[in-house]
Amino acid sequence: MESSGLLEGLEGDAREQRAELIPWLLERGITPEQIANSYQPMLMASNRFLGDDGTRYSARQISDAAGLDLELLKRVQRASGLPRFDDPDTAMYTGVDRDAAGYAKKFMDLGFHSDQIVLVVQVITEGLARAAEVMRFAALEAVSQPGATELDLAKRSEALLRNVSPLLGPLVDNMLRLQLLHMMETEAVSTAERAEGMLLPGARDVTIAFADLVGFTKLGEVVAPEDLERLAHQLTDLAREVAEPPVRYVKSIGDEVMLVSTDPTAMLDAVLDLVDATEAIEDFPRLRVGVASGQAVSRAGDWFGGAVNLASRVTSASRPGAVLVTEAARDAIGDEERFTWSFAGARRLKNIKDDVKLFRARRAKSG
Incomplete structure (x- = not known):
């Protein structure tokens, strides 16, 4: 040897x-x-x-x-x-x-x-x-x-x-x-797509939501890396739980998760459930959520386009515990009795040309 x-x-x-x-x-x-x-x-x-x-x-x-x-x-x-x-x-x-x-x-x-x-x-x-x-x-x-x-x-x-x-x-x-x-x-092919002979998914109207943990970066200065990882995984698990069809979990990006749906009402239900789930966990960081409806393209399991960019910017403008929804998504959801709305103002968002009207969505109180 x-x-x-x-x-x-x-x-x-x-x-x-x-x-x-x-x-x-x-x-x-x-x-x-x-x-x-x-x-x-x-x-x-x-x-x-x-x-x-x-x-x-x-x-x-x-x-x-x-x-x-x-x-x-x-x-x-x-x-x-x-x-x-x-x-x-x-x-x-x-x-x-x-x-x-x-x-x-x-x-x-x-x-x-x-x-x-x-x-x-x-x-x-x-x-x-x-x-x-x-x-x-x-x-x-x-x-x-x-x-x-x-x-x-x-x-x-x-x-x-x-x-x-x-x-x-x-x-x-x-x-x-x-x-x-x-x-x-x-991801069913729509009637319009069939009529146009689109065999591959092109741009379509969807609702995109991002949810991220508030203060996650600062938390990293005082919390062990394995504890941060546990929190991020916990958020991912919760997002997967609320993402029932037609809402679909897309991905996690560190302290943030992304969801997509062809039904804006189902999406709002899902993200409100997600906020409630995190609020029920002791010492869990608060969540902020942004929702936008519009055109996006699905490629390689991810989504790209204006609605994606807008939802991300809306999330950055949201406050802890809040779900902010763009005007287009608010109009698409309509006057559902199980939601209440308050106008959150017209905001100037980074890399978005025009001011964006935002609405805060809440679950209507029963009784």
């Missing part, structure tokens, strides 16, 4: 632990070269259950095997956010990379064009990267114990991944199917 150089640069306890780990890895068919090239040898055995058997492929090999254009492969790899290598003949990619390229080729054969494939990969990556980070933390927490050695961690992580890895594919597949079903139901 000394002559192999696998202990080079290690001293003391770290050297002893690595010397204990290496024979166990070799027994599992992992080669000295693979161990030497690994950043985390203790996780090599468990990584095999995630599709990394230690074999490496070049971009050209993957391109040739999948029948996928090399330039498109580079774009897909760039969209995935994972390490890339400019030399197409550098053998640094795993079997998972190879399989992903094969799926991209299958999508092309089904009629998807390259830009669509790259966009799908990018959006999926953004969501799964967060999921992977949470799962990594949970997995390491499950196998870590005080005083654990590299060999202890390697054995426990291998045992965990042996049972977890078969569940990952079905889990992601099921969640994606649920999201697609929900999207198909809530």
Whole structure:
């Protein structure tokens, strides 16, 4: 083992632990070269259950095997956010990379064009990267114990991944199917769009709402980062709870959440419920909400356009605990008996050309 150089640069306890780990890895068919090239040898055995058997492929090999254009492969790899290598003949990619390229080729054969494939990969990556980070933390927490050695961690992580890895594919597949079903139901093509032959969602009339936590930045000066993260996650959970069709949760941006709906009345109900839910939590930061109706475009799971920008600016003008609604949204909601209104003035909002008339919405008191 000394002559192999696998202990080079290690001293003391770290050297002893690595010397204990290496024979166990070799027994599992992992080669000295693979161990030497690994950043985390203790996780090599468990990584095999995630599709990394230690074999490496070049971009050209993957391109040739999948029948996928090399330039498109580079774009897909760039969209995935994972390490890339400019030399197409550098053998640094795993079997998972190879399989992903094969799926991209299958999508092309089904009629998807390259830009669509790259966009799908990018959006999926953004969501799964967060999921992977949470799962990594949970997995390491499950196998870590005080005083654990590299060999202890390697054995426990291998045992965990042996049972977890078969569940990952079905889990992601099921969640994606649920999201697609929900999207198909809530993003129905309108009569006007069908008449115009619009196969892709274009600009449409929707109601957008943003809600953010008041004083979140200042709170970060006195509250631990993990507590801030907990508050942000709690807001996201509450927003998802109130977002029942036709209201849809779009995303969270730090201390802010975004919702969209084709029904302005349903949206107002949802955000008032959200404010009530946060007010009921002891020591939870107060919420401010802005709602605007108008034209917006859906792309890659997000929304863009005038209504989005306006709702964001209205939120910034709102006071703690208040729900401010633009005149267009107020008119679209009409005189619903379960809401009361007060005129909040005509405001000059940043990057908005004209003054914007705003109304504060409240839940009407029963009885």
